[in-house]
Amino acid sequence: MKKLKVQLRTVSKSLATLSKQVDKITKQLDKLKAPKTAPAKKKKAPAKKAVAKKKAPAKKAVAKKKAPAKKAVAKKKAPAKKAVAKKKATVLEAVYGAIQRTRKGITVAALKKKTKLNPRQLSNALYKLSNKGMIVAKSRGLYVKK
Numbered sequence: 469m470k471k472l473k474v475q476l477r478t479v480s481k482s483l484a485t486l487s488k489q490v491d492k493i494t495k496q497l498d499k500l501k502a503p504k505t506a507p508a509k510k511k512k513a514p515a516k517k518a519v520a521k522k523k524a525p526a527k528k529a530v531a532k533k534k535a536p537a538k539k540a541v542a543k544k545k546a547p548a549k550k551a552v553a554k555k556k557a558t559v560l561e562a563v564y565g566a567i568q569r570t571r572k573g574i575t576v577a578a579l580k581k582k583t584k585l586n587p588r589q590l591s592n593a594l595y596k597l598s599n600k601g602m603i604v605a606k607s608r609g610l611y612v613k614k
Contacts, residue, residue: 559583572612576594
């Protein structure tokens with residue numbers, strides 16, 4: 469029985485260290501995700517390569533001429549989607565932005581009015597932001613950025 473208790477303790481300690489390592493890795497990934505939005509411009513480079521391939525034999529050139537025209541249409545649609553993505557913030561960003569704009573903190577009722585979220589979404593967002601350490605509950609129902 470004592471051996472089992474000792475083994476359970478060691479397993480629980482190792483799980484705790486693993487969870488800490490997972491948290492560190494997720495924070496590092498979050499930091500890396502922001503720069504990955506900029507390399508979207510690099511996707512235009514393959515289109516240039518396709519243009520360079522037009523110099524190939526005539527049969528291949530005919531097939532390639534149709535493909536870049538379709539890619540050009542796709543390129544025109546892509547910036548429009550990016551513009552929509554920039555205007556539309558995620559739920560977490562909306563809630564954190566509202567909290568960030570206040571000095572003394574903001575209540576849950578005021579957050580509901582500003583963000584126009586339903587109570588479940590707001591509760592989940594506050595939970596996630598507090599777990600990430602971005603906000604702190606100053607008192608019950610009053611949140612302040614950390």
